[in-house]
Amino acid sequence: EAQVTQNPRYLITVTGKKLTVTCSQNMNHEYMSWYRQDPGLGLRQIYYSMNVEVTDKGDVPEGYKVSRKEKRNFPLILESPSPNQTSLYFCASSAILGTTNTEAFFGQGTRLTVV
Amino acid sequence: AQSVSQHNHHVILSEAASLELGCNYSYGGTVNLFWYVQYPGQHLQLLLKYFSGDPLVKGIKGFEAEFIKSKFSFNLRKPSVQWSDTAEYFCAVLYNQGGKLIFGQGTELSVKP
Numbered sequence: 593e594a595q596v597t598q599n600p601r602y603l604i605t606v607t608g609k610k611l612t613v614t615c616s617q618n619m620n621h622e623y624m625s626w627y628r629q630d631p632g633l634g635l636r637q638i639y640y641s642m643n644v645e646v647t648d649k650g651d652v653p654e655g656y657k658v659s660r661k662e663k664r665n666f667p668l669i670l671e672s673p674s675p676n677q678t679s680l681y682f683c684a685s686s687a688i689l690g691t692t693n694t695e696a697f698f699g700q701g702t703r704l705t706v707v
Numbered sequence: 708a709q710s711v712s713q714h715n716h717h718v719i720l721s722e723a724a725s726l727e728l729g730c731n732y733s734y735g736g737t738v739n740l741f742w743y744v745q746y747p748g749q750h751l752q753l754l755l756k757y758f759s760g761d762p763l764v765k766g767i768k769g770f771e772a773e774f775i776k777s778k779f780s781f782n783l784r785k786p787s788v789q790w791s792d793t794a795e796y797f798c799a800v801l802y803n804q805g806g807k808l809i810f811g812q813g814t815e816l817s818v819k820p
Contacts, residue, residue: 625808630717634797634812635751642806650807682750684808694739694758694801696808697749 596654598683598699605673605706613668613702615683623686624666625650625696626658628679633683641666646675673706709735711800713811720788722817728783730798737799740781742772745795754796757781764788766805768792790820 596617605611625640626675629652637650641660655677657669666685670677680703684696714729730739739758743751755766762774773785781798798811 608792623806627810632812634713635799635810637807637809640806640808648806651809686808695756696741696743696751696799698752700750 594697596683596699598681598702601700601702603704605703605704607674607706611673612668613670613681613704613706614633614684614700615668615685616664617666617683617685617697618664619687619697621685621686621687621697622663622665624660625684625686626656626666626668627682627684628652628677629682629701630679636639638668638681643702675702675706676697678704678706709733709800709802709807709809711798712813713796713814714800715814716812717815717817719817719819722790723787724818726783726785726788726792726816728796728798730781730783730811732779732781732799732800732809733815734760735800735802736804738803740772741775741799741801742766742770742781742783743799743810744794745797751797754783763816788818790817790818791814794817794820 624644626638627635634651639658641647683699686696708735711732716721741756742754757764765771801808
């Protein structure tokens, strides 16, 4: 079954304690991306990756890091989380951009609370 | 800057009413257009997408959208909504130059039985 898997689904942490949210896809997609969803703001792109070892900043990259060492994995790293990073996070993946196969598949989401 | 704007933040309709949700995007070259739906507590699911050809595209659950290039718009429509359509709807634009998939702010649709 084609899917994007995020872990954990829920996480409560304290300010400054490094954390990683994992994302894995089994569709051999080149494109992967992280979004945060906040009420009234929709989904805002944090980082995206066009392929292995190729990453780029989205609209709200501050306070986040990513890596793409393998095609299937795209972890989101918060080196020093702060309360303003409390949000719902989604990972997405897609086939090569601009083709008729382009469609973003989303993970189930990770609800992060930073206290 | 590339951006996507949805006109309505919250729409309340009665069952059987017609629906139209607006979406406009800024110019940025070749684009692909999407509408996603998010039911309460769930992740986003694709309703429909436009790449080329007929500007009127049909999606799942009776939804359709029309791409009007001159107006940079991609409005979502449904002739008769049901209570089960209660959800949040997101318009998204993939700017092929640069590879950014940008979402609108979302429109919350509440359908009263």
